[in-house]
Amino acid sequence: MNxxxxxxxxxxxxxxxxxxxxxxxxxxxxxxxxxxxxxxxxSGEQAAFTAALSPFESQSGTTVNYSSKGSNIDTVLxxxxxxxxxxxxxxxxxxxxxxxxxxxxxxxDLTSILSGxxxxxxxxxNTLGSYNGKLYGVWFKGANKNTIWYNPAQFAAAxxxxxxxxxxxxxxxxxxxxxxxxxPFSLCTDIGWPVADFWQNVYLKTAGADxxxxxxxxxVKWTDPTVTTAFTTMAQLVGTPSNLAxxxxxxxxxxxxxxxxxxxxxxxxxxxxAMVFExxxxxxxxxxxxxxxxxxxxxxGGSSCTTDPSKTPCYNFFDFxxxxxxxxxxxxxxxAGDVAVMLKDTPQSExxxxxxxxxDAAAIWAHLxxxxxxxxxxxxxxxxxxxxxxxxxxxxxxxxxxFSLDDLQGTWEKNMWQDLLDYLKNPxxxxxxxxxATMDQQATAxxxx
Amino acid sequence: xxxxxxxxxxxxxxxxxxxxxxxxxxxxxxxxxxxxRPAGGxxxxxxxxxxxxxxxxxxxxxxxxxxxxxxxRNSVYDENAISYxxxxxxxxxxxxxxxxxxxxxxxxWVVIFPFVVTxxxxxxxxxxxxxxWSTAFKTIVFMPIVFSATASALIxxxxxxxxPHVGMVNAAVQTASxxxxxxxxxxxxxxxxxxxxxxxxSGLSPGASGSLQSSAAVQPGDTVxxxxxxxxxxxxxxxxxQGAVVPTQSSGSITGLVYRDFSPSHPSVRGQxxxxxxxxxxxxxxxxxxxxTSAGATTTDQxxxxxxxxxxxxxxxxxxDARNFRSGFxxxxxxxxxxxxxxxxxxxxxxxxxxVPLVDLAMIVAYLWMWAGFAMVVIGAGLTxxxxxxxxxxxxxxxxxxxxxxxxxMPLLAPVLVVVLVTMIINxxxxxxxxxxxxxxxxQGDASTLxxxxxxxxxxxxxxxxxxxxxxxxxxxxxxxAMVANLRRIRG
Numbered sequence: 001m002n003x004x005x006x007x008x009x010x011x012x013x014x015x016x017x018x019x020x021x022x023x024x025x026x027x028x029x030x031x032x033x034x035x036x037x038x039x040x041x042x043s044g045e046q047a048a049f050t051a052a053l054s055p056f057e058s059q060s061g062t063t064v065n066y067s068s069k070g071s072n073i074d075t076v077l078x079x080x081x082x083x084x085x086x087x088x089x090x091x092x093x094x095x096x097x098x099x100x101x102x103x104x105x106x107x108x109d110l111t112s113i114l115s116g117x118x119x120x121x122x123x124x125x126n127t128l129g130s131y132n133g134k135l136y137g138v139w140f141k142g143a144n145k146n147t148i149w150y151n152p153a154q155f156a157a158a159x160x161x162x163x164x165x166x167x168x169x170x171x172x173x174x175x176x177x178x179x180x181x182x183x184p185f186s187l188c189t190d191i192g193w194p195v196a197d198f199w200q201n202v203y204l205k206t207a208g209a210d211x212x213x214x215x216x217x218x219x220v221k222w223t224d225p226t227v228t229t230a231f232t233t234m235a236q237l238v239g240t241p242s243n244l245a246x247x248x249x250x251x252x253x254x255x256x257x258x259x260x261x262x263x264x265x266x267x268x269x270x271x272x273x274a275m276v277f278e279x280x281x282x283x284x285x286x287x288x289x290x291x292x293x294x295x296x297x298x299x300x301g302g303s304s305c306t307t308d309p310s311k312t313p314c315y316n317f318f319d320f321x322x323x324x325x326x327x328x329x330x331x332x333x334x335x336a337g338d339v340a341v342m343l344k345d346t347p348q349s350e351x352x353x354x355x356x357x358x359x360d361a362a363a364i365w366a367h368l369x370x371x372x373x374x375x376x377x378x379x380x381x382x383x384x385x386x387x388x389x390x391x392x393x394x395x396x397x398x399x400x401x402x403f404s405l406d407d408l409q410g411t412w413e414k415n416m417w418q419d420l421l422d423y424l425k426n427p428x429x430x431x432x433x434x435x436x437a438t439m440d441q442q443a444t445a446x447x448x449x
Numbered sequence: 450x451x452x453x454x455x456x457x458x459x460x461x462x463x464x465x466x467x468x469x470x471x472x473x474x475x476x477x478x479x480x481x482x483x484x485x486r487p488a489g490g491x492x493x494x495x496x497x498x499x500x501x502x503x504x505x506x507x508x509x510x511x512x513x514x515x516x517x518x519x520x521x522r523n524s525v526y527d528e529n530a531i532s533y534x535x536x537x538x539x540x541x542x543x544x545x546x547x548x549x550x551x552x553x554x555x556x557x558w559v560v561i562f563p564f565v566v567t568x569x570x571x572x573x574x575x576x577x578x579x580x581x582w583s584t585a586f587k588t589i590v591f592m593p594i595v596f597s598a599t600a601s602a603l604i605x606x607x608x609x610x611x612x613p614h615v616g617m618v619n620a621a622v623q624t625a626s627x628x629x630x631x632x633x634x635x636x637x638x639x640x641x642x643x644x645x646x647x648x649x650x651s652g653l654s655p656g657a658s659g660s661l662q663s664s665a666a667v668q669p670g671d672t673v674x675x676x677x678x679x680x681x682x683x684x685x686x687x688x689x690x691q692g693a694v695v696p697t698q699s700s701g702s703i704t705g706l707v708y709r710d711f712s713p714s715h716p717s718v719r720g721q722x723x724x725x726x727x728x729x730x731x732x733x734x735x736x737x738x739x740x741x742t743s744a745g746a747t748t749t750d751q752x753x754x755x756x757x758x759x760x761x762x763x764x765x766x767x768x769x770d771a772r773n774f775r776s777g778f779x780x781x782x783x784x785x786x787x788x789x790x791x792x793x794x795x796x797x798x799x800x801x802x803x804x805v806p807l808v809d810l811a812m813i814v815a816y817l818w819m820w821a822g823f824a825m826v827v828i829g830a831g832l833t834x835x836x837x838x839x840x841x842x843x844x845x846x847x848x849x850x851x852x853x854x855x856x857x858x859m860p861l862l863a864p865v866l867v868v869v870l871v872t873m874i875i876n877x878x879x880x881x882x883x884x885x886x887x888x889x890x891x892x893q894g895d896a897s898t899l900x901x902x903x904x905x906x907x908x909x910x911x912x913x914x915x916x917x918x919x920x921x922x923x924x925x926x927x928x929x930x931a932m933v934a935n936l937r938r939i940r941g
Contacts, residue, residue: 179650179711189891242643247638250640255890
């Protein structure tokens with residue numbers, strides 16, 4: 001065989017087979033049949049998700065062919081859509097992908113399919129799942145980054161009976177903690193993303209969700225006065241080294257999750273700080289440090305919380321507070337989530353989408369733990385403990401929901417992290433303007449506008 | 450003796466073969482010594498060889514030569530490799546302070562590491578020849594080379610950790626330091642942003658050099674209440690604190706109380722002694738005259754009470770000595786970007802070029818641990834193949850061991866040392882994994898090298914293929930001289 005023809009022949013065969021796949025008519029039109037479903041979850045999460053799907057399979061007789069695509073599901077899905085072989089339904093972690101797919105007409109308008117079910121979600125969630133006023137997605141799973149975790153025994157040592165509800169109360173509690181000899185805060189700032197998460201919460205709580213989204217799209221400049229406010233507000237808490245476990249230097253040498261371990265240590269050590277900020281995934285780290293940690297404010301057997309991890313320690317969280325002047329933003333939440341979209345309109349995929357939009361699947365996974373649903377209809381009793389219930393309630397009641405701003409910055413994300421670290425190293429008001437100018441320059445270069 | 454000397458009497462060359470086994474592996478008998486080609490082959494044989502070589506050559510062309518050419522091309526194009534930008538990428542490289550740092554780090558590595566590792570290898574090789582358990586010693590020194598660089602970097606990251614409870618180096622320093630300079634009962638860690646002045650709550654103000662003293666002047670017959678905040682409940686347990694008791698006045702004495710000014714029942718009230726507040730025991734106090742000289746010293750009891758008895762009339766202040774608050778050693782941040790050369794007064798660009806961050810040195814130590822064994826083995830192989838007769842002759846002629854080492858061993862060993870040196874120069878020019886895994890994120894920017902810069906600008910975050918390619922080209926040009934030198938040396 002002429003060697004030059006061989007590659008062409010291979011390409012030809014591939015093209016033919018690709019066409020064959022994309023043009024194949026959908027044969028299974030009656031219920032029963034099967035539906036293909038992609039999501040990012042694997043191992044433990046996959047098992048929980050599969051358990052959540054099993055009632056659907058047994059009731060409808062439809063087989064769900066679940067395939068885990070890991071954290072790069074966006075890329076995999078884009079390739080599959082371009083190649084003409086997408087799954088029937090996919091759960092994607094990025095609202096931007098939903099927008100893109102809706103714009104390209106690759107996903108189905110769910111407005112009429114979900115007419116009775118979209119009221120299960122607050123308007124913040126339906127807005128996030130919509131494109132051009134039409135509903136394209138169902139937010140099946142949510143993650144909450146609006147959480148400051150605290151060691152209740154440490155708060156008790158400073159006689160703080162209830163967690164702060166406003167930024168001012170938080171600052172007041174910080175000084176009370178210090179008077180009692182308890183270091184208030186533990187920060188992981190070995191790398192920039194935890195600072196970015198923190199700063200973004202401060203910005204959301206001071207400037208509001210609309211400004212937040214505008215800044216994310218760089219239609220508000222980084223030199224805007226609201227950015228300055230966020231910097232100075234953040235400095236009230238983390239700009240004083242004595243507020244931080246290990247001071248500034250100790251924070252800069254902390255890689256996540258070392259800061260969590262300083263508040264919720266393993267047996268054999270005492271906590272070195274009272275609070276730590278990060279998203280709901282902190283709970284996994286805490287319970288991983290010791291099985292003794294009880295969610296909420298009472299230790300095991302109803303005894304009071306202790307600082308000693310080998311006795312009856314506890315963990316709890318409070319919502320990242322807004323300054324009282326900006327209390328309208330107190331229910332605005334920064335987080336992440338997985339939205340279900342329909343790529344092929346078959347009766348089976350419609351039934352699956354409806355099932356995911358209802359409370360049943362979410363309730364099953366919620367009961368298994370490590371899950372929070374923005375769905376109003378999921379009963380609070382489905383959650384196994386007060387902490388996961390509280391996280392889910394915050395999601396359900398969110399007045400607006402925004403995604404991590406840094407993740408939307410594309411190529412300059414790492415510059416943004418570094419700039420925020422630079423500010424933390426020198427949190428004086430004089431350094432703000434030069435850092436803002438740098439950030440705006442980098443945002444312009446990175447986003448192209 | 451003579452027989453064993455002869456048995457070891459190989460020429461130096463095979464030792465070189467250790468570094469490059471592929472080339473040394475061709476049996477000498479079938480190779481023409483001058484051309485390196487198979488002896489006595491005709492045109493047919495050559496054609497045959499070419500035929501067999503062709504697949505490998507094509508493969509090499511596809512995965513080595515082609516990428517090199519494309520990298521050169523991309524280095525003069527923009528971030529998406531679409532439009533031509535001339536030497537703009539190179540301009541950016543040589544004018545951005547945060548990028549110049551990477552050149553500086555490469556220079557630090559190249560200047561320090563190859564020479565030190567060669568020296569260490571030489572010392573180990575020479576010394577192991579003379580000890581009994583040399584194989585065991587060699588095995589231990591060589592062992593780190595079998596660990597992946599990532600694993601080694603993570604091990605050393607822990608060894609250099611800031612927290613003395615985690616980091617071995619700081620734990621050792623702490624033990625020594627606390628022995629010489631024991632910490633006080635109420636340590637204040639200045640490096641964590643704490644200050645003695647912040648402890649003063651009521652009746653106290655900052656005194657000389659890290660001490661506190663009573664704000665008001667006191668006379669015999671007075672009693673003072675001195676409140677401190679920021680004392681942890683755990684500390685109270687350690688020192689055995691008991692409930693604060695306000696002492697009674699007594700004429701001719703200055704009495705007082707040092708207490709924890711934090712009441713669980715009144716968490717925001719200061720300056721008042723509540724029944725649930727504790728006295729602070731073990732605080733060393735000095736009674737200061739108005740001229741600052743000492744009029745006596747005492748220590749507080751379990752209830753925080755103290756008294757200076759039989760005080761002559763006059764005006765005094767009570768000082769809480771600095772040693773109460775002396776913190777123990779709290780750790781040196783070995784992996785930080787603080788410079789070991791004083792450059793803070795220089796401009797930003799000069800700083801970037803002239804400072805030597807501590808983290809660089811910590812990483813060099815880790816890398817020495819990883820490679821000293823390799824240098825030792827290669828140099829050791831060279832050492833065993835030395836012509837012993839020359840050494841014997843030197844000894845017979847009355848040369849000292851030092852002279853023999855400097856005048857005979859070293860010159861004979863020079864080719865091997867150069868090979869180790871050059872190999873290590875190439876090795877550190879492209880150093881990457883140790884920095885990525887050992888330098889904490891906060892100091893990674895200051896510890897970055899060209900290879901890491903290439904990775905970061907080409908493959909993570911802000912992807913800029915032009916900049917990354919330009920770095921790759923520079924790295925290539927830097928490695929070429931060392932590579933050529935090594936190849937020449939191998940050819941002999």
